[in-house]
Amino acid sequence: xxxxxxxxxxxxxxxxxxxxxxxxxxxxxxxxxxxxxxxxxxxxxxxxxxxxxxxxxxxxxxxxxxxxxxxxxxxxxxxxxxxxxxxxxxxxxxxxxxxxxxxxxxxxxxxxxxxxxxxxxxxxxxxxxxxxxxxxxxxxxxxxxxxxxxxxxxxxxxxxxxxxxxxxxxxxxxxxxxxxxxxxxxxxxxxxxxxxxxxxxxxxxxxxxxxxxxxxxxxxxxxxxxxxxxxxxxxxxxxxxxxxxxxxxxxxxxxxxxxxxxxxxxxxxxxxxxxxxxxxxxxxxxxxxxxxxxxxxxxxxxxxxxxxxxxxxxxxxxxxxxxxxxxxxxxxxxxxxxxxxxxxxxxxxxxxxxxxxxxxxxxxxxxxxxxxxxxxxxxxxxxxxxx
Amino acid sequence: xxxxxxxxxxxxxxxxxxxxxxxxxxxxxxxxxxxxxxxxxxxxxxxxxxxxxxxxxxxxxxxxxxxxxxxxxxxxxxxxxxxxxxxxxxxxxxxxxxxxxxxxxxxxxxxxxxxxxxxxxxxxxxxxxxxxxxxxxxxx
Numbered sequence: 001x002x003x004x005x006x007x008x009x010x011x012x013x014x015x016x017x018x019x020x021x022x023x024x025x026x027x028x029x030x031x032x033x034x035x036x037x038x039x040x041x042x043x044x045x046x047x048x049x050x051x052x053x054x055x056x057x058x059x060x061x062x063x064x065x066x067x068x069x070x071x072x073x074x075x076x077x078x079x080x081x082x083x084x085x086x087x088x089x090x091x092x093x094x095x096x097x098x099x100x101x102x103x104x105x106x107x108x109x110x111x112x113x114x115x116x117x118x119x120x121x122x123x124x125x126x127x128x129x130x131x132x133x134x135x136x137x138x139x140x141x142x143x144x145x146x147x148x149x150x151x152x153x154x155x156x157x158x159x160x161x162x163x164x165x166x167x168x169x170x171x172x173x174x175x176x177x178x179x180x181x182x183x184x185x186x187x188x189x190x191x192x193x194x195x196x197x198x199x200x201x202x203x204x205x206x207x208x209x210x211x212x213x214x215x216x217x218x219x220x221x222x223x224x225x226x227x228x229x230x231x232x233x234x235x236x237x238x239x240x241x242x243x244x245x246x247x248x249x250x251x252x253x254x255x256x257x258x259x260x261x262x263x264x265x266x267x268x269x270x271x272x273x274x275x276x277x278x279x280x281x282x283x284x285x286x287x288x289x290x291x292x293x294x295x296x297x298x299x300x301x302x303x304x305x306x307x308x309x310x311x312x313x314x315x316x317x318x319x320x321x322x323x324x325x326x327x328x329x330x331x332x333x334x335x336x337x338x339x340x341x342x343x344x345x346x347x348x349x350x351x352x353x354x355x356x357x358x359x360x361x362x363x364x365x366x367x368x369x370x371x372x373x374x375x376x377x378x379x380x381x382x383x384x385x386x387x
Numbered sequence: 388x389x390x391x392x393x394x395x396x397x398x399x400x401x402x403x404x405x406x407x408x409x410x411x412x413x414x415x416x417x418x419x420x421x422x423x424x425x426x427x428x429x430x431x432x433x434x435x436x437x438x439x440x441x442x443x444x445x446x447x448x449x450x451x452x453x454x455x456x457x458x459x460x461x462x463x464x465x466x467x468x469x470x471x472x473x474x475x476x477x478x479x480x481x482x483x484x485x486x487x488x489x490x491x492x493x494x495x496x497x498x499x500x501x502x503x504x505x506x507x508x509x510x511x512x513x514x515x516x517x518x519x520x521x522x523x524x525x526x527x
Binding site: 021025026027028029030062065066069123124125126128129132133134135248249252255256260264319321322353354357 | 427428429430431432433434435436437438439441443474475
């Protein structure tokens, strides 16, 4: 298959995914993954080196955006609770999935580490959508959920970067440049945005892309992964982006129009339905391990922080999508996990975005009946928060 | 006969017909007219906050326009419209709002604006008709 026809195939999938997403109110990411699975398994769509490269860059851009989306004020407000809940939400499934995949499924230690990282995640975006829809983002349960998810995401990024480091001479410049960027970016960005921002040639997006490519290059030289510095650089830029909605929107436009579709479609294309069919038992077991570990560890803590909403809280902490997919794709492209293991992990990750969310909304949704207390003309009526 | 009427709006051609019928009834009976626009669900299982924020902003802008147009339409026919927006499941929200607001009549369209809406149209309309605490008028 020529590279141009691969491009045509991916562009068509991206277009179809957008249409399906709009018509059925589904996340574009899940539709792209599913269509990628269908295209590769039923229509023989193949990948190319440039697709893999763009997918890897899409993953780093997604990580940067995740960092830039962190509400640092919220994190400070709920620091103690979020550190505890978010930390446990990362560690418990990480350790459980690592041990299960190694001892019960016979995966190598390194493959088991990828499994642990991929299944430890909580999807901030899945959580956020539910909270905004229910108005719970303005209540304490919602605020704690969001801030705890930031912490879990940080744990995932940290693990993915540190676990697979091979000590080389390049690790020092990698760490030094990362630290310099995290320190320098908030200082120079306001000036840069003022001087060069708000132009159709988008110097500020080019600055972000340059920094992310630089981190990827240094990460590769040091046999590490740029996900942690990319997350932290995004975090360092979060305050700046909070005051520059237009710039943030333009970055999202570039990411959503081109980079993230390639990432999610490529992830789907790696999934082998044959491998899934041959490992259905393990698939169910891995999903069970993730949810059981989250429930077992987070639920007791959630009870003490949010009381009656603890099951809803814990189920949403059991969701995963973006970081789980990023971790799995990294493991596959680095040769740490094979196609069957990748297929299992991505399927479990997607299932964890859907099933716990559906259960939480269907049976454990907190009462928001007071929503219509204020029938104020023309404004959006939401649950009154307890803040 | 009707003192307080609620019309469900979603920006579709059908909901414009529902608005026209509701305005006509409100004018005829001298009833108080309210509209409820339910923004519907945000993208389920999103991958980034940005996707959710952008979808929410698009819905807000869309429904702000719907409300403005509805107010202008009603005012042009001598009726004052009181619009409200909500997020969530349309059927649940309409039924609950009608209960809380003690409406006499709910007016709704038989067709939504998206393909997905059409697929579960019968379910939504049926649910509202079955559970509404008052009379309902389904406009085709």
